[in-house]
Amino acid sequence: MKSNHLKNLSANTIQLVINQVFGLVIFYILSARLDKASFGQFNWVLAVLLTAFNILACGIDQLVIKKVARGDDAANVTSLFITHVLLSGLLFYTCLGFVWWLAPHNGPVLQLLMLIGAGKLALYFSTPFKQLASGKERFGLLAKMAVVSNIVRGIALLLLALFQHISLSITAIVFLAGDSLEFVVTLFLFYRYLRLPVVIKLIPKAYLKLLKEALPQIGVVLFTSALARFDWIFIGLYLSAVKLAEYSFAYKAFEISTLPLLAIAPLLLPRFVNLIKERGIFPPGLFQLLRIELAGAAFIGLMLYLCWSPLVDWLTGDKYGTVNSAIILVLAAGMPLMYFNNFLWSIGFAQGKMRLIFKVFAVTFVVNIIGDVMLIPLIGNIGAAIAYLAAMLAQAVLYSLSIEKQLARRAGIDLLICMVCSLVSGLITLYIFTNIWAVVFFAAAMYALLALLTGQINLKKLTAIKLAIG
Incomplete structure (x- = not known):
């Protein structure tokens, strides 16, 4: 393999090792410190949110990688995807808010959905910038974008576990903070290193064409x-x-x-x-x-x-x-x-x-x-x-x-x-x-x-x- 392929593999491997190590820390702390019922509720909420946000992307995330890799107008494609992510993400979270507001009893599951959902929304907003880096095969930059949340959550939960302060609500706040910080860092890295002139503007004809291609x-x-x-x-x-x-x-x-x-x-x-x-x-x-x-x-x-x-x-x-x-x-x-x-x-x-x-x-x-x-x-x-x-x-x-x-x-x-x-x-x-x-x-x-x-x-x-x- 050529040196740049090895470099990409190394960057991606480092990112994944970091994410998996901290993910393992998070996973172990929560499974050990939460009772089975609470751990099950937490994982159910994560399953619902991850499924929802994956569906909201409509497959455009993979299409962006393909288009950028083959040399299409990266700024135009990324701008359209950013617009899609903002519209779909805000619409979903608004609907989630209505469910929470209308529910007769706002139990722990709905509260978890709102708190963790806000963090996953921020993470969803960072998707276009990560896919752009992937399409351009800037895997070193992508690695920096993708490790923030797990590092923050892992360190925070480890410290909280030492002081016996692990609960569902605290865990949700930690996840919200980690995901939000990853979005902020991703934006910073995008504007510092990629500097692509993206515009948040809905262009119906181009947007519908992109959706049709992603159908x-x-x-x-x-x-x-x-x-x-x-x-x-x-x-x-x-x-x-x-x-x-x-x-x-x-x-x-x-x-x-x-x-x-x-x-x-x-x-x-x-x-x-x-x-x-x-x-x-x-x-x-x-x-x-x-x-x-x-x-x-x-x-x-x-x-x-x-x-x-x-x-x-x-x-x-x-x-x-x-x-x-x-x-x-x-x-x-x-x-x-x-x-x-x-x-x-x-x-x-x-x-x-x-x-x-x-x-x-x-x-x-x-x-x-x-x-x-x-x-x-x-x-x-x-x-x-x-x-x-x-x-x-x-x-x-x-x-x-x-x-x-x-x-x-x-x-x-x-x-x-x-x-x-x-x-x-x-x-x-x-x-x-x-x-x-x-x-x-x-x-x-x-x-x-x-x-x-x-x-x-x-x-x-x-x-x-x-x-x-x-």
Whole structure:
């Protein structure tokens, strides 16, 4: 890889490591210091707000990256997106305020929605500037924009925890302060380093054209938002806040374990757009990168499951470990599918296959919703995990039949091999050993051996990636 690609990867990785470390601090403090009911209520509010603001963006956020990366008028595109963000964000928060005002009993959940919602609104307002930096591949600048909130929240909650002052209301205020400060810092960095002449002005013709172009992506955003948090919302409404606390703990830990994907994914889209623009086709050699991603994802999933119960029970006083072991097993099985789907989605998006992506996410959405509605009432939290795995599997099958078909199907075989290597390593290790350190060491060694023997780990293939990127 060229030095600028490594620089981008390093900047993005540093940003994600900082965010994940402080996110882990926040996550652990809240799960340990709040009772399960309060932790569940807090996560339900976050799920509702994150889903809402993701949908409000209408997919324009991803479209901005694509347009800026391919050389469109960045000032014009960003100005239109800023206008959209202001209009949609203020309208949503006004509606939220009316609900709070009209509600006969302003309970803690509504108060949390208003307080945390104000912070998420500020964070939403910062989105156009971050997407502009991403489209221009200014990942160092993007890293500075994106770490403020988590650092502020993590340090504040750590100090409050030392003095035993953690409560729902205080946590909400901390989140509001952190998100608002990130918006202010993002604006400062934008005007200092990018200095793009943006104008907050509604131009109906241009705005409608942008919405029309983003129309297929709007459906994708709706579906991905539901995939990400519908299970949280449904568990909170149908089961209980306590059950949501347990499931959200497991799912959040699973999300944190996907750090490598979070580091790689933002780099793929602008790079794929440029490569396809320069060459007219997608370089086949880059599928070697996917093979490496799949091998790494299966290994991380294996380690996550093997370490889960003893480690998490020790950290949380037996609150969230063993009770979530089956859920983590199912979620970990889906980790390689996430990498597979993201890679093919990035190719499809860069190639402009928006209608295809819309259809794929529509099917994925239906599978996930039906699975949640049917399985959660029957078998509880594990039903949500199974529904998620089924949705990811359906998405992988559809992508492999639609995007770079021949190469994708070969990658699908690699996906299966990696999952089998992980499964065999885990089963044999657990059958032989009980000591956690022996389990981890032997499973890692056995997985590495199986991956080498099956050709999933082959450092010589890195040459193909270098040639493909050019």
